[in-house]
Amino acid sequence: MVPPKKVAIIGAGPSGLVTAKTLLHSFPEGTFIPSVFEKNHRIGGLWPAGISSHGGDQPQINPWIRTNLSRFTVAFSDLAWESVVGEEELSMFPQARQVGMYLEKYAGLYIPKGVLRLGKEVVRTVREVDGVGGRWTVQWVSKRVDGDGVLCEGSEVESEQFDYLVVTSGYFAKAHFPDIPGLASVADKVVHSSEVQTTNGVQQLLERTGSKGGKVVVIGGSMSGVEAASTVALNLSTMDFRPPVVQSGREFEVHHICSRPFWTVPTYLPHTGFQDTKDSQITQFLPLDFVFYDLARRPPGPVEYNLTPLSTQQIRKSNAYFRSLLGDDYAKIGSFGIDSNENDDPQPPWIAIGDDYAEYVRSGFIKVTIGRVSSIDSSSTLTITLPNSEQQTISDITAIITATGYTPFSALSFLSPSVLSTLEYSTKDPFLPLILDGKGTSHADIPDLGFVGFYRGPYWGAMEMQARSLASTWARDSGPYFSHEQLLQRSTERDFLRSLRSNNQGSHRSQFPMGDYIGLMESLARDLNIPRAPISTNDPDSNPNPSPVIPSRYIPSPFLTHNPEDRLSTLVDRQRTSTLQSLQNTIIPGPSNYNLGMGNTIFRALHGAWKYTRTITTTTMSSSSTTSIFPTTPHPTSPSSTTTTTGHATFHPRRTSSPGYEKEYVYDEIPTESLKSKTRSIYRLVEGTWSKTNGQILIWNVDMDPYHAGSFSHGVIVGLAEEKDEKAEVGMGRYVVRATAGGIPIQRERAFEPRYEYVFVLEGVSVVEWVCLLRERVGGGGGGVVVSRTVYTR
Incomplete structure (x- = not known):
């Protein structure tokens, strides 16, 4: 023995x-x-x-x-x-x-x-x-x-x-600090990115330096650099929208320096390959690992483990894939140093994951430089060597965050x-x-x-x-x-x-x-004779092994002591079955499948500044008259009045002001004709499954206190993305997402319930245009209807 x-x-x-x-x-x-x-x-x-x-x-x-x-x-x-x-x-x-x-x-x-x-x-x-x-x-x-x-x-x-x-x-x-000449001379201003994982950590850093403004420099690309720069930007944005406002976040600048070209990728990405539907193809926004670890992206046949350096052709193909996946609008704000290398001998781009980083770049909170920090002098001036060997300097540095890993x-x-x-x-x-x-x-x-x-x-x-x-x-x-x-x-x-x-x-x-x-995963499974478990679908003609690759699809059989009745074997089988069923419910749309990814995508893409045009129509109309977001033929109506206003609206991110919410915006709307007539709302993102009824995006009016949510307005329940929509006149590469209101409080004394409808037009992962329609009945049963249709563009 x-x-x-x-x-x-x-x-x-x-x-x-x-x-x-x-x-x-x-x-x-x-x-x-x-x-x-x-x-x-x-x-x-x-x-x-x-x-x-x-x-x-x-x-x-x-x-x-x-x-x-x-x-x-x-x-x-x-x-x-x-x-x-x-x-x-x-x-x-x-x-x-x-x-x-x-x-x-x-x-x-x-x-x-x-x-x-x-x-x-x-x-x-x-x-x-x-x-x-x-x-x-x-x-x-x-x-x-x-x-x-x-x-x-x-x-x-x-x-x-x-x-x-x-x-x-x-x-x-162990945290790694780069070997940069002069870094030790400003050690009192230097922290590792692990020390600023929270906005409180950022605030403590700024308080420690005692600065009333200046530049916060993040050195290092990849994941931690994007996360650190985004955390600092959120802290600075919050400073302007949480009382007491003792200092404006705009007095600081965030500079992110990365030595390699990189893409920043949001956590949810568009995907069309997992559904059973034959008549129409619906685009879902799924977790990025579902998209990246999709077996359909590999050539037919056994999947081989690739350990070799990437060729120039592979690098260019990868960049083209990201550009088509994310869309041209997002590529302008979410890719850095990519285009400058395409005609030469490109470097493999790094990938960083971050929902807010690209929009902070669009809004100017984060400024990106591709290059290497070559020196820092005692007067807090930093010198960067650019890819073309030219040099650039950044002075008036308040703090340095080394996001250089471990x-x-x-x-x-x-x-x-x-x-x-x-x-x-x-x-x-x-x-x-x-x-x-x-x-x-x-x-x-x-x-x-x-x-x-x-x-x-x-x-x-x-x-x-x-x-x-x-x-x-x-x-x-x-x-x-x-x-x-x-x-x-x-x-x-x-x-x-x-x-x-x-x-x-x-x-x-x-x-x-x-x-x-x-x-x-695939090569080790093949070496160990572990079969990949199929994901069952309702379509007998569908791919018997749809992606993504996840651990629960790879369990040896039999699992344990060659005794299928073993208690632990039963436990393992039950756990795997639960995971695979949950995966199927996530990747295959159905009546009970709440579209969590789309709500998150919409909320993320609202970040920043918009131009709007609002048309308000007051109509005395019959009960059969209707108004939609994309009107076609006008309905017969009684006398009506129409007014049009324009202006600017901005979604300012801040730390959540109430527990239980994932993210939060302060929405400010300023009409062009009256800059003092500001309207403010609070938008919040909800995680978890309990938001099915009210919606994943919840909106509050701001009443007396300009910094706090007042009365609840409504939620936004987001549908699936459609690749074509004749009324919206969008082409391939764009998606149309429709949304309705949830959780609206009924105002019984006026016997009406306001109706909200939304349409979001996405290009890749960016919202490039969206429409909000609000219809309210006024004057009781014999009154009319006020319809407000607001179109937002970047």
Whole structure:
């Protein structure tokens, strides 16, 4: 009988937990005995389990920030979000605190408490070679929390031997500050982007500098740069629209400096490929991961994992795809440094996710420069080297935010120099600090050492697949060996990674060295003989395997101990079924499918300034007369009067002024003929499913207090997008979205209910024109009707 294999797992974040679960439950009982070492006194890594957490020195994500991928991708295959969060709070993009709750639920279901060794910091590992494999001695110190909640390290070093070691200690171990000449001379003005995850963090930064204005500079592209610049812009906008207004946000400027061309992408994107309908094609706005991880985007046949640098043709094709997907209007404000490279040898653009960033650029709150910061002098003047080698300066700097990511180096400190040497460890390359094979899971020369989630962009499905790949190799009775063909394949994979590393300063290195998520999932599933589960539809002729790629579509069968009646097998099957049913309800329109993505898209795209023309018609008319947003033939009416006004309207973003709402605008409307006749409303975006009745966009009148919502006006219930509409006279590449009012309070004393109708014309992800029609009956049953039709354009 083969004795159980002892496995030490370093880190209790998502990758550590899924590794432990896989070792425990994907093989016959007793195959593995895992132990998870975690230096903090809680699980979850960067993900907090509540609003505040104690007992750890590792930085955490702001509990209220939302994930930038949907709950279907930020999940494991065997735990549905519906089992963690109640329906009233269930959102497409969970908050970080909810992700922490998810991980706690996951550990409670699948990992016995004895497996988790919390408060144990691994300080050293020693590998002793024994035949084909080796033995690992793991050394750690215990951390305890005293009565005041202060962490204290134990002085005694403990140790234990294991057959295998898995590094799951994370890629985001320590904040990285760039090596810019002169940066240290202005250290009192410099913070890392992790310190300004909230508007309160931004306010504290501005108060610390004591400045009454000036420039806030964000250095660094990718995700964190866009997020930091947007957070600062929201804080500055709020300063003008929340009492007491002691200083205008317009006294500051936000400058974002990025060394690479990039696209900023909103969280919901248009997609037409998942429906069953044959007669008409309806465009939905779905989470961006549904669109990007759509198998239909890959060529027919088996999907291969792509690890090679991008060619010029691929880069141009990618830019063309984004331009067609997002639309020309959005491309003007959401792409940076792209066009200037198209005729030469273009760099692969970076992708950043942000709902508000592009509109802040349109409104002037954020100014973008593509270039590298070459120096900073003591008088707070920053010099930028542009792509054409010219130089540009920014002076009067109030604060500098380095959105330059994290380094993984401290997460590898427990590995010995000889092991790191075999792994070709380099502190000069935070993108590729190690050269690994097995799709990032191992190195053929150290087969008893594994890695899970150790690369930029550790999507949860990829972590799970990596854990399965390691476990399946180690479960073999004969030991972790590879065939000659497998060794050649792994050697070739390492060669590809070396070429990417040597191209560190070159123009064809992509943002994420292992960013081919679809290829990684599909190729690992094929290696492990895991079938991709179909998504059932009502159309027998439809694609039997519609996308997107999500973890719950990849579960080994049979899952557990070769006993289909096993309680845990039943649990896994129930969780996967719940997730796949929820996915089907999301991607296939139906009477019960609330169009969450469209409401979010409309609200996001209203941000900023508009011109409007309003026509008000007062008519004494018969009960059969009607008025629509796009009138065709006039109806016979009694005498009427018509007036037309023009003006400007602006949606100003601010921090939500009342709990329970996702985002908020202050809407100001100023007529051209009377600049003092300002009208103000408050628009709020609601997340979650409870907004089905009232609408996802809720509107309040502003009464006496100009800063607070007064009486509720109505909600906006948004429909699906139609690609063609003869009345609206829009062409291909544009969508028409109709909306009606919800939650209108009936004014019983006047015996009428105002009727609102909306039509939004979208180009890509931008609203380029929209119409609001309000019809009210006046004078009781024998009176007339006042119709207000307002057309908004950019």
